[in-house]
Amino acid sequence: MIEVLYFSWLRERIGTNREQIHTSAATVGDLIKELAAMDEGHALAFADRTSLRVALDQELADFSAPLAGVREVAFFPPMTGG
């Protein structure tokens, strides 16, 4: 069981800011494939992966990063702070 968080327009497209997912995905990329197949909102949110960023347990990571031991995965668009 993994906690998946969404921010900004990913949150809006998916319609929730967090969900618990049962998954056996080995990497972030595998998890994205599973999530994108869930419904139309998820498919839309994950359609353009160039504008997608991911954090594993609150640290930025790559799509190839392994999910073993990870409790919290967050997906969001490029950040616009400052």
Next chain:
Amino acid sequence: MMRLSVQENAFDFGAEANAFAAGAAGAGAIVTFTGLVRDDGGAVQGLMIEHYPGMTERAIAAMMTEAFRRFGLLDALVIHRFGRLGPADAIMMVATAAAHRADAFAAAEFLMDYLKSRAPFWKQEIGPQGAKWVAAKVQDETALKRW
């Protein structure tokens, strides 16, 4: 020594700058920067800023630690707001204290460049036609390459 605050409330830039200067023992240079909400000629009525509680603080603390290491800072302050802001409201401020101005300026720029694209904030502009997410700029990403 450093202070970091991620907050919804407004802050008093003058009071924060004075308190920072008073606490920066041994500093010969203090640089402050504050970013305001632009109204873009009336096209922007305000901002809604979302963030990732927990990761935001961790990411900014890591940037500040790196700035201390690179520029030999004596002190640093970052305040960044989230929630609803109006035109001309202060969004955030950075203050750096060093022995000499070159390091204080460079550290402030370093922190600003990292805050732009490595701190998990997302800005939404509120305008006459509704709300629109602000897209990240390519320049913000390339700005990191100079460090």
